[in-house]
Amino acid sequence: LPANLPPEYFRAEEKYLTARSTEEKMKALEEMLRIVPKHKGTENLRALLKRRMAKLKEEMEKKAGKKGGERFYVKKEGAAQVALLGMPNCGKSTLLSSLTNARVEIANYPFTTLRPTPGMMEFNEVQIQLVEIPGIIRGASLGKGMGPALLSAARNSDGITLVLDLSNDPEEQYHILMEELNRSGIRLNENPPNIKIERRGSGGIEIRGLNKIRATESEVISLLREYGVYNALVVINEKCSLEELSEALDERLVYRRCRLVGNKLDLPESKRNLRKLERNIKDEIIAVSAKTKENLERLKREIFGMLNLIRVYTKTPGGKIRRPPVVLRKGATVEDVAKLIHSEIARNMRFARVWGNSVKYPGQHVGRDHVLMDGDVVELH
Ligand SMILES: Nc1nc2c(ncn2[C@@H]2O[C@H](COP(=O)(O)OP(=O)(O)O)[C@@H](O)[C@H]2O)c(=O)[nH]1
Numbered sequence: 001l002p003a004n005l006p007p008e009y010f011r012a013e014e015k016y017l018t019a020r021s022t023e024e025k026m027k028a029l030e031e032m033l034r035i036v037p038k039h040k041g042t043e044n045l046r047a048l049l050k051r052r053m054a055k056l057k058e059e060m061e062k063k064a065g066k067k068g069g070e071r072f073y074v075k076k077e078g079a080a081q082v083a084l085l086g087m088p089n090c091g092k093s094t095l096l097s098s099l100t101n102a103r104v105e106i107a108n109y110p111f112t113t114l115r116p117t118p119g120m121m122e123f124n125e126v127q128i129q130l131v132e133i134p135g136i137i138r139g140a141s142l143g144k145g146m147g148p149a150l151l152s153a154a155r156n157s158d159g160i161t162l163v164l165d166l167s168n169d170p171e172e173q174y175h176i177l178m179e180e181l182n183r184s185g186i187r188l189n190e191n192p193p194n195i196k197i198e199r200r201g202s203g204g205i206e207i208r209g210l211n212k213i214r215a216t217e218s219e220v221i222s223l224l225r226e227y228g229v230y231n232a233l234v235v236i237n238e239k240c241s242l243e244e245l246s247e248a249l250d251e252r253l254v255y256r257r258c259r260l261v262g263n264k265l266d267l268p269e270s271k272r273n274l275r276k277l278e279r280n281i282k283d284e285i286i287a288v289s290a291k292t293k294e295n296l297e298r299l300k301r302e303i304f305g306m307l308n309l310i311r312v313y314t315k316t317p318g319g320k321i322r323r324p325p326v327v328l329r330k331g332a333t334v335e336d337v338a339k340l341i342h343s344e345i346a347r348n349m350r351f352a353r354v355w356g357n358s359v360k361y362p363g364q365h366v367g368r369d370h371v372l373m374d375g376d377v378v379e380l381h
C-alpha cells in the first residue's frame with residue numbers, strides 16, 4: 001500500500017470489507033477511488049481498484065441476466081442510432097415527437113414510457129434514428145428500475161443525447177446521470193487510451209512502448225494477470241498511467257459522443273437555472289423547448305455533428321446526382337463509396353472525379369484512396 005493514505009481511505013475500505021451486497025461494495029470502492037490522491041505512488045492502487053470495480057460490475061450484470069431481465073434491443077435503422085437519455089418526466093417523449101415521425105405517449109407523470117421507443121429524424125437528407133430510453137433514476141446502474149437493461153440499450157447506440165429538465169434542479173439531474181453512466185461503463189466524449197491489446201494463444205506477454213507507461217514491466221504484467229491476460233501483444237502508443245491501462249483492459253467500457261440538452265426552456269424558472277448550470281459545469285448545454293420547438297434546428301445540427309458522418313452524392317458520368325446521398329464516417333475514401341454501391345464497381349474503378357470541399361478544383365481527378373468530405377459529389381470511372 002502507498003504511504004500517507006488519509007484515514008478516510010481506511011474507513012471506506014472498512015465499508016468495502018464489511019459490505020453485504022455488491023451495491024454497497026461498489027459504492028465503497030468508488031469512495032476509495034475518490035479518496036486516493038492521484039500521483040505516481042498511488043497508480044498501482046488506483047489501477048487495482050478499477051479492476052475490482054470491473055469485476056463487481058461483471059458479477060452484477062450476471063445477476064441481472066439471471067433474473068431474466070428483459071433486454072431492450074432496438075434494431076438500428078438509418079445512418080446512426082442516438083439514445084435520448086434523461087430522468088423521468090424531463091421531456092424525452094415530447095422531444096422525440098418534435099424531432100421525429102414517432103407517435104408517442106406524453107404525460108405529466110413519470111414512467112409513461114416503459115420500453116425504448118424509436119423514431120426517425122431527418123437532417124440534411126440523412127435519416128438518424130433517435131431512441132427514447134425510459135427514465136433513468138438514481139441507482140439505475142446498480143440495478144434499480146430496469147436500470148441495467150435501459151443502460152445497455154444506451155450502450156448499443158452510436159451516440160447519446162442527455163436531456164435535462166431545466167425547470168427542476170437540472171444540476172442534480174446532471175450529476176445523477178453522469179454517475180449512472182460512468183458506473184455502467186459508458187464514457188462520454190472521451191477517447192479510449194491508445195493502447196492496443198492483442199490476445200494470443202501462447203507466447204507470454206510482449207510489451208511495446210513500455211517507456212510510455214509510468215510503471216515497471218512487472219507492474220504491467222501483474223495488472224494484465226489481474227485481467228486474466230497471460231498471452232498477448234500489448235502496444236502502448238501514448239504516455240499513460242497504469243490506471244489508463246486498467247481502463248484499456250476493461251472490455252465492457254464503451255466510448256460514445258454525447259450532447260447535453262436543457263429542455264423546457266419556455267418555463268419561467270428555466271432561464272435562471274440554465275445560467276447557474278452553465279457556471280457550474282464545463283459541458284456546453286443546448287437549451288431548447290420541445291413544446292414551443294425553440295432551438296430544435298440547432299439540436300438536430302448538433303446531433304448530426306457529433307456523429308462524425310459525411311454525406312457523399314454520387315453520379316454516373318454525364319448522369320444526374322443521386323439523392324439521397326450515401327452516408328459514411330469521417331475519413332471515408334472514394335473506395336469506401338464505391339464499395340457501398342457495388343463490390344464489382346469498387347474492383348473495376350480506375351479513378352473518380354470529385355466536386356466539393358475535398359478537392360482544389362471542381363471535377364478533379366482522384367484515386368481510390370482520396371479522402372472525401374461532407375457534401376462532396378463523386379463520379380466513379
Ligand atoms: N413547458 C414545457 N413542458 C414540457 C416540455 N417538454 C415536455 N414537457 C412536459 O413535461 C411532461 C413530461 O413529458 P414527457 O415527454 O412525457 O417526458 P419523459 O418522461 O421524459 O418522456 C409532460 O407534461 C410534457 O408536456 C417543454 O419543452 N416545455
Ligand SMILES: [Mg+2]
Nearest residue numbers: 092093112113
Ligand atoms: Mg417518455
